Amino acid sequence: MKGEIIVETEDLTKKYGSRTAVDHLNIKIEEGEVFGFLGPNGAGKTTTLLMFLGLTEPTSGRAKVIGFDPTREPFKVKEKVGYLPENVGFYDDMDARQNLRYIARLNRISGEVSEKRIDYWLEMVGLSDESTKKVGAFSKGMRQRLGIAEVLIKEPKLVFLDEPTIGLDPDGTNRMLDLIHSLSREKNITLFLSSHLLDQVQRICDRVGIMINGNLVAIGPIEELAKNKLGLDQQDYTLEEIYMKYFKEA
Amino acid sequence: MHGILTIFRKEMGDHFNSLRFLLISALIVMVGVIITSMVGMAIQEELKGMAKPTLIFLLLFTSTGKLFSFVQFIGFFGPLLGIFLGFDAINRERVSRTLSKLVSQPIFRDSIINAKFLSGVAIIAIILVATVLLISGLGIRLIGVVPGVEEVSRLIIYVVISLLYISFWLGISILFSVIFRSAATSALASLAIWIFFSFFVSLGASVLSDAVAPVTQTASGVDAEMLIRHERIQRLTSLVSPMTLYSEATTTILDPMRKTTRTLVLMGPLERFSMSRFQNPLPLLESIFIVIPHIISIVAITLLCFGICYFVFMRQEIRTV
Ligand SMILES: Nc1ncnc2c1ncn2[C@@H]1O[C@H](COP(=O)(O)OP(=O)(O)O)[C@@H](O)[C@H]1O
Ligand SMILES: [Mg+2]
Numbered sequence: 002m003k004g005e006i007i008v009e010t011e012d013l014t015k016k017y018g019s020r021t022a023v024d025h026l027n028i029k030i031e032e033g034e035v036f037g038f039l040g041p042n043g044a045g046k047t048t049t050l051l052m053f054l055g056l057t058e059p060t061s062g063r064a065k066v067i068g069f070d071p072t073r074e075p076f077k078v079k080e081k082v083g084y085l086p087e088n089v090g091f092y093d094d095m096d097a098r099q100n101l102r103y104i105a106r107l108n109r110i111s112g113e114v115s116e117k118r119i120d121y122w123l124e125m126v127g128l129s130d131e132s133t134k135k136v137g138a139f140s141k142g143m144r145q146r147l148g149i150a151e152v153l154i155k156e157p158k159l160v161f162l163d164e165p166t167i168g169l170d171p172d173g174t175n176r177m178l179d180l181i182h183s184l185s186r187e188k189n190i191t192l193f194l195s196s197h198l199l200d201q202v203q204r205i206c207d208r209v210g211i212m213i214n215g216n217l218v219a220i221g222p223i224e225e226l227a228k229n230k231l232g233l234d235q236q237d238y239t240l241e242e243i244y245m246k247y248f249k250e251a
Numbered sequence: 252m253h254g255i256l257t258i259f260r261k262e263m264g265d266h267f268n269s270l271r272f273l274l275i276s277a278l279i280v281m282v283g284v285i286i287t288s289m290v291g292m293a294i295q296e297e298l299k300g301m302a303k304p305t306l307i308f309l310l311l312f313t314s315t316g317k318l319f320s321f322v323q324f325i326g327f328f329g330p331l332l333g334i335f336l337g338f339d340a341i342n343r344e345r346v347s348r349t350l351s352k353l354v355s356q357p358i359f360r361d362s363i364i365n366a367k368f369l370s371g372v373a374i375i376a377i378i379l380v381a382t383v384l385l386i387s388g389l390g391i392r393l394i395g396v397v398p399g400v401e402e403v404s405r406l407i408i409y410v411v412i413s414l415l416y417i418s419f420w421l422g423i424s425i426l427f428s429v430i431f432r433s434a435a436t437s438a439l440a441s442l443a444i445w446i447f448f449s450f451f452v453s454l455g456a457s458v459l460s461d462a463v464a465p466v467t468q469t470a471s472g473v474d475a476e477m478l479i480r481h482e483r484i485q486r487l488t489s490l491v492s493p494m495t496l497y498s499e500a501t502t503t504i505l506d507p508m509r510k511t512t513r514t515l516v517l518m519g520p521l522e523r524f525s526m527s528r529f530q531n532p533l534p535l536l537e538s539i540f541i542v543i544p545h546i547i548s549i550v551a552i553t554l555l556c557f558g559i560c561y562f563v564f565m566r567q568e569i570r571t572v
Contacts, residue, residue: 047570054355057568079357086355086571090348106257107356151352 004032007159007191008053012062015048022048024215025062030193032158035185037202038195040212046195047087049212050161053193054084067159080108083152087163089144093137097128097147100136101154108155122150125184142173146180153184160185162194166201174198178205211247218247254358258366259373266336266374275332279382282324287386290316291393298394306507306532308398309405311390312383313505321386322505325379325413326498333420334441336374339434340367340425341564346432348571360565364425368557371421372414379410379417401535408504408539412546416497419553420445426560429567448492456488493552500545507532 008030015023023045030036038046051057053066055075063070069077091100098119105115123129126146131139136147145165152160165181166174182205185192196202203209203223210220219226227242266272293316294307312321319327341364344350354360383406391397398406423444427437464480489495533541 051568051570056351056354076357076359079355084355086348086351088348088571089352090571092349093347103257103261104352104356107254107353107358109253109357 006030007032007067008193009065010062011064013049013052013059013064014061015045015052015057016060021215023052023059026217028210028217028220030191032191033189034207035182035192035205036194037206037209038193038212039197039199039202039209040195041197043214044197044212045215046197046212047163050084050163050193050195053161054078054082080155081158083155083157083160085148085152085160085162085165088167089148089151091136091139091144091147094135096133096135097123097139098132100147101151104151105154110155118154122154125153126150126180141168142177145169145177149181149184153188153190156188157190159191159193162192164196165194166196166198171201174201178202181205213247252362254356254362255366255369258358258363259370262367262370263373266370271335272374275335276378276381279328279332279378280385282328283321283382283386284389286316286318286321286324287311287389288393289318290314290320291390294394306402306405307394307396308387308390308402309505311386311394312406312409322409322501326494326501329413329417329497330420330445330494332375332378333371333417333422334424334438334445336371337367337421337424337428338438338441339428340371341428342432342434342437343428345569346434351569351571354569361561364429364557364560364564368418368421368425371425372418375417375421376414379413383410404535405504405507405538408542409501412497412500412504412542412549415546415549415553416493419493419549419556422553422556422560426556426563429560429564448494452492452495453489456485459488460485490548493549496545496548500542500549503533503538503541507535507538
């Protein structure tokens with residue numbers, strides 16, 4: 002195993018009225034891993050992420066992110082944790098560089114350091130040539146890459162990405178995932194990505210957790226889940242099959 | 252503090268680059284110049300061959316001329332200016348899906364509201380000060396009178412009170428921009444509040460005072476005590492309205508000849524000139540003393556509105572859907 006626990010929950014629960022969006026979630030994520038948080042729409046993935054950032058309060062239970070309780074010390078969490086919301090937006094009348102600069106300033110990075118980092122991250126996500134274009138004119142893929150740059154500019158230890166490939170075509174999805182993967186390996190950033198697209202994301206994940214109707218029904222490396230739960234031994238299983246099986250049980 | 256400063260800077264940039272700011276400034280400057288020219292020339296005419304009355308400079312702002320006075324214009328347009336600057340402050344970021352990004356940065360959530368409010372206040376201050384300076388400059392040329400210390404002090408107090416008053420409306424519209432997701436809804440809600448205070452409070456005040464202390468005609472005429480009670484209830488009720496607070500405060504400051512805060516008599520500038528030869532204006536210090544409760548009330552309702560705004564926004568869950 003890789004190292005210290007960086008995210009930990011204890012019976013984390015969120016109810017909206019009578020509806021339970023997240024039901025007694027217990028999960029442990031280790032430093033440096035790439036974790037896929039999978040499940041269909043409405044499973045409770047976004048709600049879980051919001052609780053990790055202190056953006057919504059759990060109904061009961063606790064979460065600990067990089068050692069802090071996000072409900073009590075959201076500021077400490079947000080300093081070191083990056084979060085890319087689902088379908089994130091930008092200031093469309095500003096260019097890519099101005100958008101990045103604003104986020105950098107909000108993270109207390111300014112002056113020369115900020116400009117250097119902006120150059121670096123624009124290069125890393127392949128937007129150097131588009132840096133002075135208004136973001137309103139960006140394609141979906143470019144926006145998503147700019148989102149990644151915005152999340153990484155604060156040099157976080159841990160990154161939550163909510164549906165990072167949503168709206169991208171298969172080719173764009175693969176390139177996006179490769180980018181995310183290589184960046185996180187290079188910088189040793191713990192990755193926690195949520196998705197309802199199962200077989201695409203599994204490729205880059207060390208472990209996955211499967212959420213259905215607010216319940217975490219399985220967690221572990223994909224091979225293990227396939228072998229233990231499905232009795233599949235051949236190489237060509239897909240997460241889709243595993244997922245269908247759990248879905249029927251649930 | 253850091254977050255407030257960063258957001259404040261961005262918001263100021265946004266304001267200055269917006270068509271909205273350009274239009275508002277153009278409108279106010281235009282109206283200001285037109286009113287002042289008309290009033291200035293009228294005063295010039297009427298003053299020919301007469302000794303200049305005291306505090307004549309303030310008449311530039313309070314004389315109605317053929318249309319309305321600058322003070323009346325700000326009293327009417329000020330709330331709209333505040334609403335215009337704030338009605339989409341928060342929901343704009345919600346619709347463009349930048350709000351979730353903003354609240355997940357290491358800043359305190361209230362700094363978003365504070366920065367947006369403060370940048371609006373700064374814009375209002377810039378517009379007010381610039382317009383008053385412009386009118387003063389124009390006025391000095393037109394009537395050839397340089398304002399004295401007291402006139403300048405009164406004008407400064409007037410600008411401060413107006414700034415507070417318009418900021419109250421800015422606060423109201425920012426509150427609605429937190430509550431409502433659609434900018435149109437929040438603009439309409441702010442306008443509804445404005446109409447309510449403009450028209451219905453004074454109506455309600457007279458209905459209430461009629462109900463509580465009806466003035467009845469008796470054989471010996473109207474009972475004076477009853478009339479006073481009636482007036483007092485009407486006055487206290489209408490003080491609920493920020494409009495009443497504002498107009499009473501500015502009248503007291505800019506029109507020191509008027510000894511009461513009530514608009515009982517309507518006088519033209521000439522009548523006032525002649526009156527002023529026999530009367531002494533209310534000293535500055537006493538005028539200030541009278542308006543302090545008004546100022547405190549305006550600040551208090553602004554703070555109340557802010558309190559609600561914090562309460563709603565701090566607990567709000569922000570999703571990008
Ligand atoms: N503000 C809300 N009020 C009521 N129900 C909500 C609210 N937000 C989310 N939900 C419900 O909670 C469940 C989980 O939603 P979400 O976490 O967004 O799912 P996912 O991100 O996995 O698609 C859904 O069934 C959704 O309808
Ligand atoms: Mg979601």
